[in-house]
Structure formats: C-alpha cells, structure tokens
Amino acid sequence: MPNIKQIAKAAGVSVSTVSRVLNKHPYVSEAKRKAVEEAIERLQYARNMNAVHLIKGITQTVAVILPHINHPYFMRLMEGIASEALKHNYQLMLCQTGYNHDEEMKVLEMLKNKQIDGVIITSRSASLDQIEPYSAYGPILLCEDVKDRRLSSVYYDHYLSFQTAITFLWEKGHRNIGFTLNRLNNSSGRKRIRAYYDTLQMLGGNGRAEWMLDGYRDMKDSAAIFPWLHSLDERPTALLITGDEVAAGVLLTAPQYGFQVPEDIAIIGFDNQPISELLGITTIDIQLSIIGARAFAIIYKQITNRTVEPASENLQFKLIERKTV
Amino acid sequence: MPNIKQIAKAAGVSVSTVSRVLNKHPYVSEAKRKAVEEAIERLQYARNMNAVHLIKGITQTVAVILPHINHPYFMRLMEGIASEALKHNYQLMLCQTGYNHDEEMKVLEMLKNKQIDGVIITSRSASLDQIEPYSAYGPILLCEDVKDRRLSSVYYDHYLSFQTAITFLWEKGHRNIGFTLNRLNNSSGRKRIRAYYDTLQMLGGNGRAEWMLDGYRDMKDSAAIFPWLHSLDERPTALLITGDEVAAGVLLTAPQYGFQVPEDIAIIGFDNQPISELLGITTIDIQLSIIGARAFAIIYKQITNRTVEPASENLQFKLIERKTV
DNA sequence: CTGTTAGCGCATTCAG
C-alpha cells in the first residue's frame, strides 16, 4: 500500500501537492494535477482515512445506541436516522447494547476517544447524570424529552399521546380502560402511567393498577393478554397497547379466546406500523422515521457548527381511527 | 484534551510507560502504574483511537451493507451479526445503501481506505467482479452462495429450499403452484425460478410464467395478490411466498376476497418470522439470526488470523408445517 | 523494568 509520499515521488511533486489534489483544493496547475491523478491510478493509491481522522479530529461517524434492532420500533427509528445520514455522507455505528449499562458507557467512551463525532441514544439504561458529562466530547441526542441538560432531544409527548388515546376511548363510551407498557423506555413508561391516572381522573373515571400490564413488546407477548383478562374480576372494555405488533397479536388471537374486537374488547395501538393498517387497528402514529431523521439532522448540524447548544424538538403524533375501537 | 505526552510529564514517566499501562502490558512497576493511572484520572485523559487505528492498521470495525433496515429479513440478519460482534468487542458500521450501486462501492472504498477491517454484504447490486478486487484490502463476506472467488459466504441453499417447498406442496396434492419473488436478491431469485421449473418438471408437473410474481416484499404488497388471482384463467391452488410478512398479508386479506386458506388457496411462507407462528403459517425456517452470527464469526476469524482464505458455509433450513397448506 | 526515538500517513502553515 503506497502512501502519499510515494505518490509524490512517482508524480514528481511534493506531498502537499498530492494532498491538495486529494482534497480538491484550487490552485493546483492542471499539469501537476494530471500527473498526480495518473500516479494515484497507476499505483492503486488509497488514502488512509485513519490518518485523516487523526489530523482533522473528526470521523464523519455517529453512533446509535439501541437495545435491540430486532424490533419494529427501533428499526423504523434507525431507518430514519440512516436515510438522513446518507444525505450528509455520514457513517453510522450501530451499537446494540441490550440495555446493558456497561455497553452504553463504552459507546460514550468512544465519543471521548474521538472514534465518533456524536451519539444518538434511542433508549437507555444509563442515567442522565452519567451521560451528560460526555457531552463535553461531542453532541449527544436522546429520543426522549430531556430538559435543562447539555443534551439534545427529539421526542413526542408520551403524556399527551396517552391522554389523547384515553380521552378517545372515553368518548367512545369506555370507562374501564387498561394498558400495556413495553419497558422499552422507563422514562416514557412513568409518564404514561401518570397520564393514565391523571386523564381518567380528569374525565371523572378511575385508573386501576391491576389494569396495567408490563413487559409487552413483541407480537407473541400478546399471548398472555387473554388469560390475564380471564383472571380479572372486573375487566377493562378497552386496551391501550403501546406497540402495534402486540395489538395485532391481541386482535388476531381474540377469536380463539371468544373475544370480539371491538365489541368485547376495544384496542388502540401505537406506532402506525404497516400491520395496523392492514388489520385496521386504530393507532397513534408517532412517525418514527421522522423522529429518526430529525435526530440525525440535529446532531449533524451540531457537529458541523461545533455548537454546544443543545436543541430540543417535540414532534407531532396523530390518532388514526380505524376499526378496533 | 491532554495527550499521552502530558500524562507522561504529569506522572513523571516516559510516554512509553504510559502507553504500556494503557495497553495493559506487563513489566511496569506497580508504583509507576499507579502514578500513571492517577494522572490519567486527574487530567481526564482519553486516548485518541484514531492514532491507534493509524498505527495498528485496524479499526475493530466491520461494515454491513444492506439495502434497507426496515425489513424483517435484514433486521434479523443484522441482529445476529450484532450479537456476535458484541461478543468480540467489535463495532458495526451500518450501511443502508438502498441497492444504490455507488453507495455499495463507497463502502468497499472504506475498506480500501482502512476505515473498516471487513465487509459483510447481505444483498447487493454491484457485481461480483466489481466486489472481488477489494478482497485485497480485507475480508468480504456475502450472504449468498459464492464459489471460486476470493470472497467468503454464508447462505442457505435457495434452490433446495424452493425444491423442498414445492415438493411439499405437490405431496399435499397441489398441481398448480405459483410463487412470489421479492427481488431482495437477484442471484437468489434466479435460483428460485430455476428450482421452480426443475422441480415441477421432475415431479411430472409444469411451472408457468404467469404464476410467478415479482416485487413482493412487504405486508402491504400482498394487496395485489387477489386481484391478480382473479385475473387468471387458470389459477394456482397453492402459493409459495418468499417472506412471511407477505404471506401474512395474503392470509389476512383472503376472506375479503372470498378465499379460504388453505381450502381455496394454500400458502407457504419463508423466514419463520414471529407473525407466521402467531398466524399458523406453514413456512421455511432459514434461521436468519444464525446466518448473521456465522457471517460475523467467520469474518472476525479472518481478520484476526489475517487469513486470505475465503470460507463458505451452507446453513440448514427446515420446513415448519402449520396450518396454511 | 524504563526512556529515547523513529515513524504510522496525512494536512497545513509558511515561505517562496
């Protein structure tokens, strides 16, 4: 593997001239440019980007922390991030951490070590207090509502979305309302629980702890819903399910358990995944790929401007009424 | 940001001693090690990995080329890759290329530029002739059957899997068999088409060009199936659908079009995605996450051993009989 | 066990 020096020699110029043509500087005579290009071609020269990264102090790479890719939520988020990164010719480091705290910290260390220019945290197990100090080394953006920190954020309002869904259910006549949490994100979970109780109280109803289900993420998790429903003295008539996959599972298995949707049990999902459209599931569209795209766009801007000002963006969601409520 | 030199000065040692403790070398006196560690802590030192990459010539990073993450097929492949990479403390560069030829070549250039140590190509639009020369710069692995090249591969036998599925359908009494292709991979598509005709002929039946459907990838693509079916003079009684999402879509929309599964139309899917289990779709389990894990394991070994010997691995698939045939 | 030294490959002043 030849280096810039050998190219310089082969082309009969200095290394700086080679560097100039490599970086498309103006002020290089046509003759020398040609000579350099010819030498590069002939010797099969390839620039060693590690040297460039070292000297420039940036790597054109952003890391994305996510617990697991194998979930539609993160997948769509990631897709939005990737599409936007592509536009700016940036690379993405995919860090599947499985909510492992040490793995998350390792990624933050990579930022400190200048291996990456910024970090997008889609979900986390580390605390904000642990994360924040790393913002000294580069922009960090979380996909959740973060305020008063040197951290950026792109999110939708979990509280408001829950409120919207519950109010919708209430207006459709439901008084007994249950919901599932996926534990995808603890901070969002807490907000949702609060929204659940607040909203029902505001409407003159009541939330119940036994109508709250935790740990529902996948389609197959839905299998536990009906046994649980059967075990209840008083049942909810409507379920707010944070994830269309789970909602689809519930809808599809309902007949086996003798339930009709929405007659016996109404369902509202989250995310507006393709499956909810196909099955006609009423859902809250949180536009994940837009969240992802905005996340990257913001962090990219911060990298480019060397800004330390954190930015925050609250994205809109919308309720899509279909046939399960 | 302090560098190794300043740490050396602060600790009253030489840079090489600092480097030694950084790299956990033996032969460093306990006293100096402590002094260095103290200085590192006190000055908040962080190693610049770009310098390390430059000098060592490796980056502990592998790139994965995929057309789009937002598809269960690639997502599960990616998950297997990521899980294995985590074990070996390697980073993953996610390159969503959208089948854009230039983007694929850019990733290969990154290999040449020493930004990454190896490349996993899950699907491609570039030709093998274009890809192969880059193997001079680091191991390249494709998730398809590649032979007689300086490229590694992990795959399952598309031909055999199609043959298995068609034979199964045949044995269940089906004589008119159609199939969909997703175009996820042209080379696999060709093999499948060949398997389709060969197998039916071998069994004493006949394949028909008008029973072949191209471009079916997503759940919502399935919407076109029934109109197409209605347009046919003679219809297939069974459909081999390369992708459980599409199969699920077909299954779920069948009633609207007055079709019963499997009575009016039998369905066999591919991939054994969670949805096929939930819906009871007969499918071919190709164990995507294992393919991914093996892919990374092989390329990791090649990087570590600095082997240039390409490796090839043919993984097993299995037919899972459920209720749609 | 430790320090000195010579690069890794490149970009970038600063003089011409």
Added chain:
DNA sequence: CTGAATGCGCTAACAG
C-alpha cells in the same frame, strides 16, 4: 501556484 517543515497522538523497537 508549490514545496519544506511541523505535528496530529500514539506504539514499538531498541538500547539501556
């Protein structure tokens, strides 16, 4: 427009 010289931050002989 061009080249010489300097250094990015670190590792690894090499000599003690």
